[in-house]
Amino acid sequence: MSGGLAGKVALVTGAGRGIGRAIAEAFAAEGAAVALASRSRADLAEVAGEIRKRQGRALAIPTDVTQDSAVEALLEQTLSELGRLDLLVTSAGTAAFGAVADSKPGDWDAMLTLNLRAVMVCCRAVLPAMLRQRSGMILNVSSIATKRTLPGSAAYTATKAGLESFSRVLAEELRPHGVRVGVLVPGAVDTPIWDALGGSPPRDKMLRVEDVARAAVLMATLPPHASLEELTLLPAGGIL
Numbered sequence: 001m002s003g004g005l006a007g008k009v010a011l012v013t014g015a016g017r018g019i020g021r022a023i024a025e026a027f028a029a030e031g032a033a034v035a036l037a038s039r040s041r042a043d044l045a046e047v048a049g050e051i052r053k054r055q056g057r058a059l060a061i062p063t064d065v066t067q068d069s070a071v072e073a074l075l076e077q078t079l080s081e082l083g084r085l086d087l088l089v090t091s092a093g094t095a096a097f098g099a100v101a102d103s104k105p106g107d108w109d110a111m112l113t114l115n116l117r118a119v120m121v122c123c124r125a126v127l128p129a130m131l132r133q134r135s136g137m138i139l140n141v142s143s144i145a146t147k148r149t150l151p152g153s154a155a156y157t158a159t160k161a162g163l164e165s166f167s168r169v170l171a172e173e174l175r176p177h178g179v180r181v182g183v184l185v186p187g188a189v190d191t192p193i194w195d196a197l198g199g200s201p202p203r204d205k206m207l208r209v210e211d212v213a214r215a216a217v218l219m220a221t222l223p224p225h226a227s228l229e230e231l232t233l234l235p236a237g238g239i240l
C-alpha cells in the first residue's frame, strides 16, 4: 500500500473501539501494517475485518495489557508475524469519576494499573526492537484533564499526569537513539468511555474519533528529524 506509513508496522492498544480503533484504521489507511490489541476478541475481529476490506494489513491479538506476560507475548507475536515495529500507540485506558472524599483507594486501582503502569510496561516492551532499529515512535494518549482542573477527576488526572511525566523522561532517554516519544492530549471525544460516566458534556459537541486519528497520523508521519512531542486537540466549541 502507498501512503505516509507504507512499509511501517504499528502496534495499537485499545484498538477494539473508540480512539484506538480510529487510529489503527487511519494508520492502516496510510499503509502501515497494524497489530491490534485489546481484550475483546469480537471487537478486534471487526476492526481487522474493516481494515482488510480496504486492502489494509491487520493482525488481531487479544491482550489484557495489565498482564505483563501478555504484553511480552503481544510483542513477540507482532515481531514474528509483522517483522518489525515502528510505532506504538497506547490508547487502552479507562476512566471513573468521583470526589476524593467519596472514593476508596481501591476505586483508583484499575485506572492506575491500566492508564499508567500498563502504558509503562508497553513502552518498555517495544524498546529492544526500536533501539535495535535505531528508529521508532511511541505515542501515548493523555487527556486534557492534565491541563484543566476538573473536580471529580483527581485519580484519572493523576494517572494521565504520570503518563505525561513518564513520556517526557522517556523521550530524553531515547532521543540519542533515534526513537521519538509523543503525547497526544485530547479534549472530550465521543466514544463509549462516556457511556458509564455521569455528567458528560453534550456528545455532539465533542471531538470525533476521526479528528484524534488525524492528529495521530500527523505525529506519526513527520520526517525522522522532527518530533511533535505534545499535541493538544480540543473541541472548538469550548467544552473540556
Ligand SMILES: NC(=O)c1ccc[n+]([C@@H]2O[C@H](COP(=O)([O-])OP(=O)(O)OC[C@H]3O[C@@H](n4cnc5c(N)ncnc54)[C@H](OP(=O)(O)O)[C@@H]3O)[C@@H](O)[C@H]2O)c1
Residues within 6 Å of the ligand: 013, 014, 015, 016, 017, 018, 019, 020, 037, 038, 039, 040, 041, 043, 063, 064, 065, 066, 090, 091, 092, 093, 094, 095, 114, 115, 141, 142, 143, 144, 185, 186, 187, 188, 189, 190, 191, 192, 193, 194
Ligand atoms: N473519550 C475521551 O473523551 C477521551 C479524552 C481524552 C483522553 N482519552 C483517553 O483516550 C484513550 C482511549 O479512550 P476511548 O475514549 O477510546 O475509550 P474506549 O472507547 O472505552 O476504548 C478503550 C479501549 O481500551 C481497551 N481496553 C480496556 N482495558 C484494556 C486492557 N486491560 N487491556 C487491553 N485493552 C484494554 C478496550 O477494549 P476491551 O475492553 O475489549 O479490552 C477499548 O478497546 C484512553 O486512554 C482515555 O483515557 C479519552
